[in-house]
Amino acid sequence: MAQDPTVHTKVRHEFYVTVTDFHIDIEKRKITGLVKTFPDDWERAMNALLREKVIRYVQLDSNQRAALHAQYLEQHIQLDLNGEAMAVEYFGTSTGPDEVYLLFMAEYGDKELEDLSGNWTITHTLLADIYPSQENIVIFHYDGRKRTNSCRESNEYRLNFDF
Amino acid sequence: MFYFNLGVRHITDLEAYDHMLFLLALTLPFSFGQWKATLKWITAFTLGHSISLALAATEVIRIPSHWVELGIAITISMTVGYHLINGFKVVQGAIWLSGIFGLIHGLGFGSYYSFITQNDSFWWAWIPFNLGIEAGQVLVVLALLFVYWAVEKILRNTKATKWMLSGMILTLSIQMILDRLSF
Numbered sequence: 001m002a003q004d005p006t007v008h009t010k011v012r013h014e015f016y017v018t019v020t021d022f023h024i025d026i027e028k029r030k031i032t033g034l035v036k037t038f039p040d041d042w043e044r045a046m047n048a049l050l051r052e053k054v055i056r057y058v059q060l061d062s063n064q065r066a067a068l069h070a071q072y073l074e075q076h077i078q079l080d081l082n083g084e085a086m087a088v089e090y091f092g093t094s095t096g097p098d099e100v101y102l103l104f105m106a107e108y109g110d111k112e113l114e115d116l117s118g119n120w121t122i123t124h125t126l127l128a129d130i131y132p133s134q135e136n137i138v139i140f141h142y143d144g145r146k147r148t149n150s151c152r153e154s155n156e157y158r159l160n161f162d163f
Numbered sequence: 164m165f166y167f168n169l170g171v172r173h174i175t176d177l178e179a180y181d182h183m184l185f186l187l188a189l190t191l192p193f194s195f196g197q198w199k200a201t202l203k204w205i206t207a208f209t210l211g212h213s214i215s216l217a218l219a220a221t222e223v224i225r226i227p228s229h230w231v232e233l234g235i236a237i238t239i240s241m242t243v244g245y246h247l248i249n250g251f252k253v254v255q256g257a258i259w260l261s262g263i264f265g266l267i268h269g270l271g272f273g274s275y276y277s278f279i280t281q282n283d284s285f286w287w288a289w290i291p292f293n294l295g296i297e298a299g300q301v302l303v304v305l306a307l308l309f310v311y312w313a314v315e316k317i318l319r320n321t322k323a324t325k326w327m328l329s330g331m332i333l334t335l336s337i338q339m340i341l342d343r344l345s346f
Contacts, residue, residue, distance in 0.1 A: 015275050017275070017278065017279060019278065019279055019281075021281075036278070099278070133178055137279055139281075148165040148166075148284075149165055150165070150169075
C-alpha cells in the first residue's frame with residue numbers, strides 16, 4: 001500500500017473496510033452505533049475535509065477533531081425506518097492501537113420495540129469518497145437477532161434489513 | 164451466508180489479483196480431464212490457508228504483513244518454476260506443496276479476518292468464510308481448466324500456451340517481489 005506522507009498513523013493494511021454495529025438500546029430509547037475503522041484511513045478522510053484550510057488533522061485540538069468527526073460521520077451515515085429518517089448524532093471517538101472507534105446514536109422517540117420492526121435502510125458511505133474499493137460492513141442487532149451485510153459501490157452503499 | 168460470500172469475493176476480486184495469479188500458476192500442468200486431481204490440490208491449499216488464517220487472526224503467529232506479502236509473491240514464482248522444471252507434469256505427492264503455500268497465503272488474510280469479525284462471530288464465521296474461499300477457488304480453477312480445454316481444441320498446442328502463460332506469470336510475480344522488497 002502506498003504511504004501518504006501527509007498521514008501520520010502508519011497501520012499497514014491491504015484492504016479498505018470499516019465495521020459498524022447498530023444496537024437498539026430499549027432503556028435509552030436510542031439506536032447506538034459503533035464504527036471501527038483504520039487510523040490512517042480516518043486521518044486521510046479528515047485531511048480531505050481540511051483541504052481548503054492551511055492545517056492538517058494532527059494539528060487540531062480534541063474539540064476541533066470532534067467537530068470534524070461529527071461533520072463527516074453525520075454526512076456519511078443515514079438511517080431510516082419504513083421511509084422515516086432518523087437523525088444520526090456523533091457521540092465520541094475512542095482510539096485503539098490499530099483502530100479508531102466512532103460512536104454515534106439516533107433517537108427513536110416514543111416508539112415501542114415492535115414499532116421498530118419493518119424495513120430499515122442504512123446508507124453508509126464512510127470513506128467511500130476517499131477509496132473507490134471501500135467496503136462498509138454493517139451488523140444490525142434487533143431483539144436478539146443479528147443481520148450482517150456490506151455497503152459497497154455495487155449496492156450504492158445502501159442496505160435494507162427487514163425485521 | 165454473508166461470510167461465505169465474502170470468502171468467494173476475496174478470491175474472485177480482480178483487485179487482489181495475486182491470489183488469482185497463484186491459482187493460474189498452480190493449475191498450469193492440469194487439463195480439464197484431470198479436474199478431480201486439480202480440486203485435490205486446491206483443497207490442500209484451502210486447508211493450509213484456513214489453518215494459518217486462524218493462527219494469524221488469533222495472533223498465535225505474528226509475521227509483519229510486508230513479509231507475508233513478499234512470501235505470497237515468492238510462492239507464485241516458485242510454483243511456476245516448479246512446473247517448468249517438471250515439464251508441466253503433475254508430480255504425484257507434490258500436493259503438500261500446495262498446502263504449504265496455502266499456509267503462507269492464509270497469513271495474508273489474518274489481519275483482515277480479525278478486523279471484520281468480533282469475539283462472538285470469530286469461529287462461527289471462520290467455516291463459511293473458508294468454504295467461500297474454497298468455492299471461489301473451485302469456480303476460478305474450473306474456468307481456467309475450461310480455457311485450457313478450449314485452447315487445446317483450437318490451437319492443438321497447450322504446451323506453447325503454458326510456456327507463454329508461465330512467462331507472463333513469472334514476469335508479474337517477479338515484478339511483485341521487487342515491489343514488495345522495497346518496503
